[in-house]
Amino acid sequence: MPPVDYAALTRDLAAVVPPARIHTDPLRALAYGTDASFYRVTPKIVAVAESEAEVSALIAACRSAGAPVTFRAAGTSLSGQAVTDSVLVVLGEGFCGFAYDETEQVVRLGPALVGGEANRRLLPFQRKIGPDPASIATAKIGGIAANNASGMCCGVGQNSYHTLAGLRVMLPDGAVLDTSDAKTMATFRATHKKLLDGLAALSAEIRADAALTARIAEKYRRKNTTGYAINALIDFSDPVDMLTHLMIGSEGTLGFLSRVDYRTVPDYADKASAFVVFEDLEKACRAVTALKATPVEAVELLDRAALESVKTKKGMPVNVDALGPDAAALLIEARAPDAHDLRAKISAIVAAIDAADTLNGVAFSHDPAETARYWDMRKGTFPAVGGKRPAGTTVIIEDVAFPVERLAEATMDLRALMDAHGYREAIVFGHALEGNLHFVFAQGFDTPAEVQRYAGFMEAVAELVVGKYDGSLKAEHGTGRNMAPFVEREWGRAATDVMRRVKKLLDPENLFNPGVVLNDDSEIHLKNLKPMPAVTPLIDACIECGFCEPQCPSKGLTLSPRQRIASSREMRRLRCDSPNAPELAAMERDYLYAGDTTCAACSLCSTVCPLDIDVGRYTRSLRAERRGPVAKTIAAAAAQHFGVVTTLARAGLAVGAAAEAVVGTAALKAVSGAANKVLGTPQWSAAMPRRARPAPALETGEGIPALFFESCASRTMGPAKGDESEPLASVAARVFARAGYRMIVPEEGDDLCCGQSFDTKGFPEAANAKARELAERLSHGGAPVPVVFDASPCAARMKAFSGPQFQPMDLVEFLRGKIAPNLTFVRVKDPIAVHATCTLRKAGLAPALLELAGLCAEQVVVPPGVTCCGFAGDKGFYTPELNDHALRHLPEALPDACHDGYSSNRTCEIGLSSHSGRRYRSILHLVDEASR
16 A cells, blocks of 8 residues: 555544644654553644544545544553554543443443543442453543453452443544434344344354364353454354444554443442461462352452562561562452341352461451551552562563462462563562462563563463463453464464454444454564663653552643653653654644643642552652743842732733723633733733732730731732622631631731742742741740641642641641531531632642531532632743633533632632632531531
8 A cells, every 4th residue: 555645634633623633743742652561653744633523434435545543532541552653632521422221220421531531420329330450540430441451349240341231433434323223223234234144144153163162161150351342143143232342442443433332240338358478379279260150259369479569568567578488468358238248258259268378267357447547458469579670671461361260379380480581579469269360560661672571471471371271362451453463372373363353344444443453563572672761750650550650630631640751751862862853843842832831740640540649749840940040030029029919910800900990801811812812911800909008906805825827828818899899817717706716917028938930930039038938937935836827839839838837727637637626516517519629639639628518508519520720829920721721620510509719829710710600619618607
């Protein structure tokens, strides 16, 4: 075939998808092309699709141009199944559909909906989807189904294949099959009779071959995602059912899943877990075999190295250092619809384990906090290895399955194999009940010798798993590129030929994701290996898993934390290898906006990162590196004369309000918006604050002393137009007095600042100078007095400067812990909205905010899908598109009867008010109203 004209194809695609969602520049192509695997293949074109009509048009254009197409959901796959050097179609939010049929207990899901979000919406029905991959908080339905992902509890019986109720799929020829629509089904049967007859003929051939039929049935009794799900050809008689189930685990090579329907499974509230330690692996695996016959929900195996990797994590119930070199542990979970059934299940489980084989007995915990720590510890094994690997290496997690009855022998063989190939720090853990083991090790690909070491090891693994144990080379992570060369090794010629014929029937032009699942290149798993150059210790540990992405306010607008790290690594590589490359200059130029300007630096990514990597901190460090002497001098001067800065800011708000009164809100918003794009000046909005009124004078009187410090934002920015709320300090004084506290306000506070705004802009010296000055001014000479900060970011920052005479507290922390117990509340009737700031989330105070709101209001609304508001200090004024993007779903998430919202940071409240059409104020106002 002639080479693809990608320039012409780009023009064609831009005619069917808005050009803003077509990316060909080096930065975004690399960023969007990055997934969780250890392969680096950069697409020529990235297209973000928001509808099935767009996907259909994209496929047609690519088919006409002869350009292969790969579909991407969350990019959490580990085996290289979602990377391409052609056209990458990324699924946008238009594919986040959700509909639940409570009668049939079937849920219909869009492929771009996150699995964890699907379960959150099913929670009121006490149901969930069957698959439960460890990445469910990030992985999306399209990827979960396309990889037949399973997990710790779902086993084989509750994976996508076995809980599939139907789907809507688009084939490479553009045809659509919707199993829920009789008309579409009839049309498809008529137009694709040849295809369906071909599947029926394949099925008949297999059924005529007793040995092949038995082979397929046996292979799928255990976890297996190597190759296509050809068990569909013997499990069903209707070719349509065969086709739909072949799509499961096909990794986007046979069709595009635009909707997946699952039969939901019970989500039992009653559960308990036990962490049982054994002297050696053999005894642990013997217990697994015994547990197979019990009503157990999950059994996770951790070998001695895995225990070592997480021995310091909170929740480890044993002293790992005291264990012998061969020790192993099982994490066991039982679930039931009620406490009585749970007790019965636990009794059966305990009876199946020989207590003499254990080192700590079999004790189940019903405490949700304790059991959550057990499971967090188990989930931490993979990243623990990733975080400790040498700089410049990648972390690889392989995934195999053995017959359960031979698990002990196989595990020890696997351990010996890793030691023999120099992977002595590798760990083994997995879903023991299914014989499914994961082994994790660090691997460098920077020298031919290292690549060959990996190649030799993979060959040995294949020989062990298939040759000795007839197991699965891929149990749940998908074939991808990683195991494609070994499909025939595992399945044999006859079964693999069936798979090739399936691909030919459904995708005769090899248009969808070629080279994945089936590949004739015996070394494809050794090509396009992802470089991992060291950049800075702040991000070098990143394994590019993508777990951070759902928390990021700029994901989808520009870059996510993972994409920022991947881009930084590539730019570092180019600086070393090709410093004059034009793509380097382009990437560095574009990164200033996409990677820096639009990064909120909120650090929420660190709260879900398994390695605690803080990309916000990394961004702030980049900003600091770029600040020259002149900028630092200006920042220092601003810090020294901060009172002048706040005075000018109040004057600016007064001028803006006067202009608004003359020309109107809409006109001023339009003019300021245009100026923002050209000059970078602030953009006006209807929620823009008026100049703040002065705080009340120093309070005197009776009660326990507490110092109240208003942030510079609160001192500068008063309520918006039409909001007659009192100054916050006045409200605080009243609430404090009501609870028996005497409020103190620092005198001459305009000069004082915690330094947060300087720090986020890359001036750490000025920031720290202001923080130290503030700590000194607010220190109390006698008995320590709590210093209450109205803004959560200021409180969190100042806690780093606390001391015996300076005890900073977050307003939410103070209200919940000190004020609320001394007040009587009458809940407000109307629903109220609550927004936990990034700082509250990071500090673990979000529950305190919700508890406080629950004391004050009968109905508390926490809008789903809203994480960081994206205002990011003052970026809501200067980079309003970040705030717009972060809060794009806020209005639809609030009920009409909800008129007020509450938070704990003034600038966040401005952005929330602007985008919701509601009044957002400090939580202090709500406490005041409900306690009068």
